[in-house]
Amino acid sequence: MEIRNIAIIAHVDHGKTTLVDRILHATKVFRDNQETGELIMDSNDLEKERGITIFSKNAAVTYKDVKINVIDTPGHSDFGGEVERVLKMADGVLLLVDAFEGPMPQTRFVLQKALQLDLKPIVVINKVDKPNCRPDEVHDAVFELFFNLDATEEQLDFPTFYGSGKNGWFNDTLTPSEDITPLMDGILKYVPEPKVNEGPLQMQITSLDYSSFLGRIAIGKVSRGVIKENQPIALMQADGSIKKSRVRELYVFEGMGKRKVSEVVAGDLCAVVGLEDFNIGDTIADQENPEALPVISVDEPTMSMLFSINNSPFFGKDGKFVTSRHLRDRLMKETEKNLALRVEDTDSADSFLVYGRGILHLGVLVETMRREGYELTVGQPQVLVKYIDGKKSEPYENLVVDVPAEFSGKVIDLVTQRKGELLVMETKGEMQHLEFEIPSRGLIGLRSNMLTNTAGEAVMAHRFVEYKPWKGNIPGRNNGVLISKNQSPTTAYSIDKLQDRGSFFVDPGEEVYVGQIIAEHIKPGDLVVNATEGKKLTNMRASGSDDSVRIVPKIQMTLEECMEYIQQDECIEVTPKHIRLRKVILDEEERKKVQKSMKTEMA
Template sequence: MQSIRNVAIIAHVDHGKTTLVDKIIHASQIFREGTETGDLILDNQDLEKERGITITSKNVSVRYKGIKINIIDTPGHSDFGGEVERVLKMADGVLLLVDAFEGPMPQTRFVLSKALSLGLKPIVVINKVDKENCRPDEVHEQVFDLMFNLDATEDQLDFQTLYGSSKHGWMSTDWKQQTDSITPLLDAIVEFIPPAPVSEGDPQMQITSLDYSNYVGRIAIGRVKRGEIKEGANLALSKKDGSLKRIKIREVQTFEGLGKTKVESVGSGDICALVGIEDFDLGDTVTTMENPDIIPRIAIDEPTMSMLFTINNSPFFGKEGKFVTSRHLRDRLFRETEKNLALRIEETSSEDKFNVFGRGILHLSVLIETMRREGYELQVGQPQVLIKEIDGVKSEPIEHLVVDVPQETSGKVIELVTQRKGELKIMEPKGDLQHLEFDIPARGIIGLRNNVLTSTAGEAIMTHRFSHYAPFKGEIPGRINGSLIAMESGPATAYSIDKLQDRGVFFVDPGDDLYEGQVIGEHSRENDLVVNVQKGKKLTNMRASGSDNNVKIAPAKKFSLEEALEYIQKDEYLEVTPKSIRMRKILLTENERKRAGNAALSS
């Protein structure tokens, strides 16, 4: 009997998944008594902690009653869906974590359907039963209905359920009986999750994840499917094009606790990290040169969007960041491609401009946000979709968009998607939701998520994958209104913002320092308008009665990074620094913009 259990944790954003892993780690006494660890040990990126989302999957392992339990934390967000499928390939069972008040949420559905279709055995954990108004029994029914709607097998429907509170560190099979420890959950994992199968023979492993270290470079992670992989072994790597490449395993590591431990060999069923393999891709198979046995590849989504990254050359350059030169920018971007596989970088004819290709706005915005946290200043252009010429026809990427949405708001979603040249392919009831499938140009997805979530009160689950290239579908309506642009540099005054309020919506507050050419608002009409918001009130020594009422200004509209990326136009840049996000025209002075406009007309 193999003493390894591989289990993935599935949960909706903010249902306490990472907190539960913390408690399991503490329960198995990985840390010495008195070690200060803080909360959310696994979400080690600041961005993950703040947004409360897991962006990259992580592995930890604990030992309980002589059995090794590998725990794989999965991203809950559908934009990182490609990550989820690969990670589930390493597991034999899943822990489905559900909030005792909210019940199963839309995004849980996406990951759970993948897990069930892979035949993984679920254990349901109903968390936060100490909350007021919680309804564990109803939630249990909802989970059963959800699995039934997702075509779970009878064995999967016969799942074990535990109730408890990750925060207070207890689990029990009956929510009315509070215990004092989390061990009932560990007992359930040992009892109900099937042991990792042992398979003798030539070594075989598929690379499903990767890590990066500044000392040894890229590290391949995967689950050994067959045989034993030893340190110093001469093996082969099967590449995407079908070729075989000789490799030597420099080091084998297994996951122990939060870190990795160097071992001499690792047997089938365990998850391990291999050091010393050069130039590998996700989905490659580690096998033998003599009789190669190749595992079918996992598809990695192609980049469908590009963005121009350039150094910050605005008048406020260098005030807030510490990495501001093109060399800094270049080194940082190329370092990112080592561990972020869906990202590609292309140099341009200019030294300080780089085209960065990614999976979508969220994918690229996580990179930009991480860079600004590290102290980088940069500017990015409007996201562009990759257009190719195929057989002499201008073609664009088409995404296969799947939206699961409550019946009553499905009409609104269809209207929003068809406005953006989406074609409805399938419409069918899926349990209690309406299941819609569209083919939509990738351009149409920019800015769509916000609109769909707004019109469905956050109930829609949107997932999209690159499907194919098809002939260009024509113009898609974008932003209709023009921009309000600052005429000169200096702080904005309440007096002039108040006088200009009928011209549009402002993005800046009185007192904000501005520069000429900065986009400071949205014009109420289609054209751009240059306005002077620095002008103060002419002061006289006479006081007019009643005219000095307090100025009432509508609050400035503030953008998140993703919203700003979706908002900017072709002739605008987004300036990103550690402290601020500003929109600006690429050409700052009005004369330059007019000259460029006249040159475009005459050509």
């Protein structure tokens, strides 16, 4: 049976997962009467809620007697580590581009990796049913992008398909076809069969799966030879050591699931059960003449956060896993499958430094742990500083903002305050297209500010470029916070009296503790306030007149917004039911002592 391996790459929200849905339906993976819903591949709860793909996934369909392995990849740069290694399994890529937005910075990053691996590209221009779409201009922009990425002449001669995933058609011209058959035929025609070398078994492990029943499962593409059940193999690791092992069971992908087989030939993707202690990037080779494939390198992390146990007065109220041993075991387990993540111990037994690719990458980890019943506190995200040729250097990012023309001045002002430099300014229809180079530190907290100042119209995307010399101090949050003075439920009476001092993060009746941040101050500088005082009642006053209090609803912040909001002396308490902001040192007198000692040190 012939095989085609294809990865789908695109920027966030350009319609990858919807396209995979269409392919699954077109090839009759499901029975006609089966309920499937939308975005079938995004099976994780977090993915469903946020509408983004976080983990890459495989599906396999059969079309005209050819098996097509389809790999859906994440679009966010924070999950770039996931995309890079998955491309190793593919022989061709479907580059999906929005007919209005055109190629975005993220598209560039993934496409560059694909071209370096010499994968055959097919360009799919999606959403041509949208008003204001410009498929011809977008096609030219894609060609220019290929040219700028030093594509070979063969790669520049890419086939293009137009269509609408939502309406279920793709064709090689702009006239709508009945279904996606022209695209499926295109995949068979343009994507080459897997290249197979002669020789004994070689297979590189490019991703992991875990099953409570079978343990860790290695997934990869057999690049030469045949792998069989019960076959003795050599596991060749990155440090050069070789372990002897045996294949217990083999599975190939079929539809949305896996099917057990006795052997897999070169060119197909498979899942291997029964190997101990393997890592991503290891090679499964023939035991008699083992040869290793080159190790996969993944981009370095650019950000770190301090994860600690929850030591607030409300410790252990919601969560099941609260000790430092629980926290450590969970973080170590995460590094096994999350390649771009690193965990280091600190001087304190209760805290760990966690390094990741960006705020979203770390935020997804915290949110996942919280749902599993963990309680923890996380500190302010810090960028990783390197010393290059003796100079202090920090990561820089390429930031692209598309915004209505009337807001472009505000956007430029916001970004330049944070040490960003404007590189490109073009008009795209009614939108201004702005490109900046900005230190990664400047991005922390930028998104919420930018959305406030552009009435929610700005679309921003960024990707890591390189390390450059340190840019100096970047101003952080201007306003201080209001801190709770005592521990008990807040009252409407007190909050009403304090409303002119700031905007609250808590509602009346919520339990607060000493040192918890309950509101944003309207001025710089922090203030300790009492929000728990009840109204003193005498016989003269009617006790019912409290109903006339008008309280503004509290500000709801997501976990990522909290991570961008806090300053260095603050942290976030995360439990399965609550996200609270607090000072690292809860006691006011202690905080003052520490501030004094820091001032004298600096003097």
